[in-house]
Amino acid sequence: MASITPDGSGKPLFVLSQTRQPIIRGDFASRLSIRIAFMHIPVTKTVMVSLARGSMIGTQALNPLPQTDEWALLPDGTVAIVRGSDYHIDWVGADGN
Numbered sequence: 001m002a003s004i005t006p007d008g009s010g011k012p013l014f015v016l017s018q019t020r021q022p023i024i025r026g027d028f029a030s031r032l033s034i035r036i037a038f039m040h041i042p043v044t045k046t047v048m049v050s051l052a053r054g055s056m057i058g059t060q061a062l063n064p065l066p067q068t069d070e071w072a073l074l075p076d077g078t079v080a081i082v083r084g085s086d087y088h089i090d091w092v093g094a095d096g097n
Contacts, residue, residue: 019040019041019043020038020039020041021038021039021041022035022038022039023035023037023038023081034096036079036096037071037090039070039081040068040069040083040084040085041068042062042063044060045062046058046060047059047060047061066084067084069081069083069084070082070084077093077094078091078093079091
C-alpha cells in the first residue's frame with residue numbers, strides 16, 4: 001500500500017492497494033516454499049481528505065464489477081488459475097510446469 005503524506009491543503013489523496021498476490025506452494029518434507037504464480041485481486045481505492053488541525057478522514061471505494069482471478073487446487077496437486085480479464089485458465093502442475 002502507498003504511504004499517506006498529507007500536505008495540509010485539504011485536497012483528496014487517493015491510495016491504491018496492491019493488485020497482484022502470489023500463490024505459494026509449500027513442501028513440508030523439505031521445508032521449502034515456491035511461488036508458482038501471481039493472481040490479480042480487486043483494487044481497493046481509499047480516498048483520504050485532510051481536515052483542520054492535521055486530522056484526516058478516509059473512505060473506501062469498491063468496484064462493483066472487478067476483474068479478478070481465482071484459483072483452485074486439484075487432487076493431483078495441479079493448480080488451476082482462472083483469469084477474469086480474458087476468461088482463460090492457466091494450469092500449473094505439481095512439478096511447476
